[in-house]
Amino acid sequence: xxxxxxxxxxxxxxxxxxxxxxxxxxxxxxxxxxxxxxxxxxxxxxxxxxxxxxxxxxxxxxxxxxxxxxxxxxxxxxxxxxxxxxxxxxxxxxxxxxxxxxxxxxxxxxxxxxxxxxxxxxxxxxxxxxxxxxxxxxxxxxxxxxxxxxxxxxxxxxxxxxxxxxxxxxxxxxxxxxxxxxxxxxxxxxxxxxxxxxxxxxxxxxxxxxxxxxxxxxxxxxxxxxxxxxxxxxxxxxxxxxxxxxxxxxxxxxxxxxxxxxxxxxxxxxxxxxxxxxxxxxxxxxxxxxxxxxx
Amino acid sequence: xxxxxxxxxxxxxxxxxxxxxxxxxxxxxxxxxxxxxxxxxxxxxxxxxxxxxxxxxxxxxxxxxxxxxxxxxxxxxxxxxxxxxxxxxxxxxxxxxxxxxxxxxxxxxxxxxxxxxxxxxxxxxxxxxxxxxxxxxxxxxxxxxxxxxxxxxxxxxxxxxxxxxxxxxxxxxxxxxxxxxxxxxxxxxxxxxxxxxxxxxxxxxxxxxxxxxxxxxxxxxxxxxxxxxxxxxxxxxxxxxxxxxxxxxxxxxxxxxxxxxxxxxxxxxxxxxx
Numbered sequence: 360x361x362x363x364x365x366x367x368x369x370x371x372x373x374x375x376x377x378x379x380x381x382x383x384x385x386x387x388x389x390x391x392x393x394x395x396x397x398x399x400x401x402x403x404x405x406x407x408x409x410x411x412x413x414x415x416x417x418x419x420x421x422x423x424x425x426x427x428x429x430x431x432x433x434x435x436x437x438x439x440x441x442x443x444x445x446x447x448x449x450x451x452x453x454x455x456x457x458x459x460x461x462x463x464x465x466x467x468x469x470x471x472x473x474x475x476x477x478x479x480x481x482x483x484x485x486x487x488x489x490x491x492x493x494x495x496x497x498x499x500x501x502x503x504x505x506x507x508x509x510x511x512x513x514x515x516x517x518x519x520x521x522x523x524x525x526x527x528x529x530x531x532x533x534x535x536x537x538x539x540x541x542x543x544x545x546x547x548x549x550x551x552x553x554x555x556x557x558x559x560x561x562x563x564x565x566x567x568x569x570x571x572x573x574x575x576x577x578x579x580x581x582x583x584x585x586x587x588x589x590x591x592x593x594x595x596x597x598x599x600x601x602x603x604x605x606x607x608x609x610x611x612x613x614x615x616x617x618x619x620x621x622x623x624x625x626x627x628x629x630x631x632x633x634x635x636x637x638x639x640x641x642x643x644x645x646x647x648x649x650x651x652x653x654x
Numbered sequence: 655x656x657x658x659x660x661x662x663x664x665x666x667x668x669x670x671x672x673x674x675x676x677x678x679x680x681x682x683x684x685x686x687x688x689x690x691x692x693x694x695x696x697x698x699x700x701x702x703x704x705x706x707x708x709x710x711x712x713x714x715x716x717x718x719x720x721x722x723x724x725x726x727x728x729x730x731x732x733x734x735x736x737x738x739x740x741x742x743x744x745x746x747x748x749x750x751x752x753x754x755x756x757x758x759x760x761x762x763x764x765x766x767x768x769x770x771x772x773x774x775x776x777x778x779x780x781x782x783x784x785x786x787x788x789x790x791x792x793x794x795x796x797x798x799x800x801x802x803x804x805x806x807x808x809x810x811x812x813x814x815x816x817x818x819x820x821x822x823x824x825x826x827x828x829x830x831x832x833x834x835x836x837x838x839x840x841x842x843x844x845x846x847x848x849x850x851x852x853x854x855x856x857x858x859x860x861x862x863x864x865x866x867x868x869x870x871x872x873x874x875x876x877x878x879x880x881x882x883x884x885x886x887x888x889x890x891x892x893x894x895x896x897x898x899x900x901x902x903x904x905x906x907x908x909x910x911x912x913x914x915x916x917x918x919x920x921x922x923x924x925x926x927x928x
Contacts, residue, residue, distance in 0.1 A: 481909065485849055485901035487856050490876055490894035493883060501884050591768055592857055596880075607861070610772055618773075625766050 422616035431620035442601030446586035448521030453528035461536025483530030489592045492523035520597040528582045539571040580636035584629040658910035662903035673719035680713045703888040711892050714870035726851040729789040730844045737797020745805025759795045767792050775863040838915040846908030849901040856897045872897045
């Protein structure tokens with residue numbers, strides 16, 4: 360975590376462009392610029408600035424935005440739930456659809472079904488989200504006029520961005536589930552289960568799916584984590600007021616405290632999600648409870 | 655190479671060659687503004703229609719292809735180069751160098767990749783090289799990680815031990831005995847990453863951080879057409895389809911290489927950016 364604050368800090372300081380100039384305009388008098396600089400603490404040395412920031416972090420603060428002068432933490436508190444809603448919505452679509460399609464592809468006796476599903480999932484991986492988002496917006500909002508094209512609000516506003524964001528995840532999940540199920544179907548214990556005369560449904564759910572879900576859980580965790588850290592593109596297109604757009608605006612305006620805050624919060628959530636995945640592992644795979652995780 | 659790999663590589667090569675010779679076969683230049691034919695729908699005159707400044711979209715899409723494919727291929731080659739060196743050193747020697755290199759890798763991987771790429775592309779003046787650098791600086795880590803793991807597994811094999819016992823130097827073992835073993839894995843990985851890099855490049859230029867207008871890139875074409883989504887949807891359609899088809903071909907090529915060499919077990923993809 361310390362390394363991350365250090366790198367982000369160095370990156371923001373290295374960004375060309377001076378926030379003070381963009382705040383007051385190029386032509387203001389030197390006195391004003393000097394005053395603002397002192398107020399922001401930008402006149403101190405870089406090491407002092409970094410030390411000051413770390414002290415701020417230790418107090419559980421993230422500083423104030425250079426532009427709005429609002430506390431970054433307060434802003435993030437508003438934006439994170441929005442992004443969380445979007446990411447959860449996307450996962451609600453992607454997880455069941457991805458797992459079902461992966462299962463269907465792996466277990467179907469017809470080669471053609473497998474081929475079609477695999478093909479569709481590769482296409483899903485290849486679509487740029489900002490484009491599929493715009494296309495959905497065009498069809499659903501502008502032509503069919505069913506849902507609002509963009510903005511932040513209730514469930515009606517959530518559907519399109521969540522659907523857009525879910526596409527690549529759905530494709531990845533389909534592929535992982537298919538590979539993993541294919542591998543497990545060849546295992547001895549599946550044959551044993553079949554020999555015991557268990558029903559096909561029971562074999563699929565209890566013996567195959569439960570074991571196949573372990574790598575799937577990793578992917579769900581990773582994807583969810585990366586969505587939290589900013590579905591920058593999706594949020595930009597649909598005007599969804601989440602943390603990705605907030606970070607992007609911060610970067611564009613050289614609003615250092617905002618950038619730092621966003622990166623720290625998203626990295627933290629990424630780490631937390633990974634921890635969660637590890638816990639889920641233990642639930643899914645009893646062996647790990649005995650021997651510990653070794654990934 | 656398998657049939658799919660050949661076919662998809664052929665499609666991309668065709669697209670790339672077309673984009674190089676486009677000025678010779680299309681009567682319109684990519685930046686030729688014609689205010690008499692603004693926002694014309696696709697037709698005989700302009701197969702993909704024209705944009706809000708009357709520029710021929712087919713010409714612009716082809717011009718963009720040169721840039722997108724060029725950037726992705728360059729970024730993959732450089733990432734692979736760095737990844738190979740770091741992976742070989744880290745995996746073979748272990749110890750302190752391994753620890754330092756891998757903590758750098760972990761540190762970079764802990765960042766949200768698109769945000770990091772955005773940050774890096776803001777550091778340098780926008781342009782072709784900046785995009786390549788941004789994608790590479792984020793991308794080399796996954797190559798290094800994978801190759802390190804692979805080197806670790808073959809370091810202990812008996813032929814490496816044999817080479818050591820007849821007195822080969824470390825350099826010779828690395829270059830002659832271990833490096834060639836890493837080639838199939840590297841190729842597969844590169845093939846799988848290319849599709850993701852096409853998407854990352856498109857995303858960066860969509861956000862205005864790529865090669866700057868008026869030069870046509872697929873991402874920036876989509877971003878400048880957003881305002882006309884309702885009145886001229888073909889402006890968004892053509893560059894998007896190009897991105898998707900190119901990424902699709904690269905992904906299929908990667909998959910087919912993977913099946914052929916059977917070096918990676920998971921169905922993981924080369925996709926980074928969301």
